[in-house]
Amino acid sequence: MQRNDNHSGRYAASSRPVQCAIGLLLWVVVAIPSLHAAQLQSTPAREAPDATVLVMGDSLSAGYGMPAAQGWVALLDERLEKQDPGWEVVNASISGETTAGGRARIVGALARHRPRVVVVALGANDGLRGLPTAQAAANLAYMIGAAHGAGAKVLLVGMQMPPNLGAAYADAFAGNYSTLASRFDVALLPFLLEPIALDRAAFQADNLHPVAAAQPRLLDHVWTALEPLL
Template sequence: MSVFALLIMTGLACSQVHAEDQAQVHAQKQTEPKLLIVGDSISAGFGIPVEEQWPLLLEQKLRDRFPQLTVVVAAISGDTTSGGRSRLPALLERHKPDVTLLALGGNDALRGTPLSLVRNNLTAMIAAAQESGSDVILAGMQIPPNYGPAYTEGFRTLYIELSGSYNTGLVPFLLEGIAAVDGMMQDDGIHPTTEAQPALADNVAPEVIKLITQP
């Protein structure tokens, strides 16, 4: 057998092994998926009993379809994209998620953090998660217009732009159907109520399902 033929056969064998490895990873992703939620007080359940917080409701909802699903909540009240960026590498190494939900940025906006810094932090987190083998979902936030139209609109579209550039899943506004609805927000006007938790889970669930089941 010629060296050329041997190289071809070796390449085909390696390709077959790679394809089998990918199939095995995909099968495990569908049967034993792990979702990592990196967020702030909205994901940490500020003011909400633990058993009624939306990440737990999401886990319960998705387990009807994925019985072995694990949801890891790595959310800290007051956290920013800078904090999430510093925490994420260790979280990825420890939990090895199939899907990573990045639900940060609201506290950055409330502090008037430059959009360029928010973008850089989110971009770094997306890259770190994707390089680890995890799919990514961005959970967008929106802020009141009193921050000025340029900042308000720039912040809103930031998540959409990053999702398009880096091919991530997207929840355009995590509080969609919640923020302007009576009884859905606590008195501070920032945190969802207990009644809003199922809606938060419903907002996130379709993107999680899509990424878990995609080839």
């Protein structure tokens, strides 16, 4: 079963009055067991996972502009549930995330989920903001090292920048991924959007985020690099 990891401090809930908190707690204690029992009777339980794929990405992996169930990460979970139900997918992607944000969250995510495979799909927002490529490379290197330190395999998913940012920057940005993959000996998917990059109909009105209909193509693309790690 796909799970969304929403432990970022930026999304922490604001405080509530004590009375509301007590009322909510009482509702949880009383209602949740009954709801859970009813759910168990109506839907078959999925086996407890033997291994986890942790996806650390941005809006391209979070399913921006569509129900989360339509994104490529959710579709990955559906595919694994059919082919190998021993695997679980945890989507720790956050819209707007940068490599610095991923670096700040990776250790906690690894401790919570103990994944066997980590998909690192970050960098697009660094590039769109024109952040230094060396800084992004250092952040990605930290994430890869942390995943390896936790005993997980890594799939590094790259991105490319539009030419209006300058050829030198675009080349350095894309080169980060191949350099890191070689240095750390990790699997590499050079460009997440490669199958749809030239298809305007595959993108939402912002021309940045893929539409729901394009998500299966993204999954098939990611699958070519991910499957050997499973």
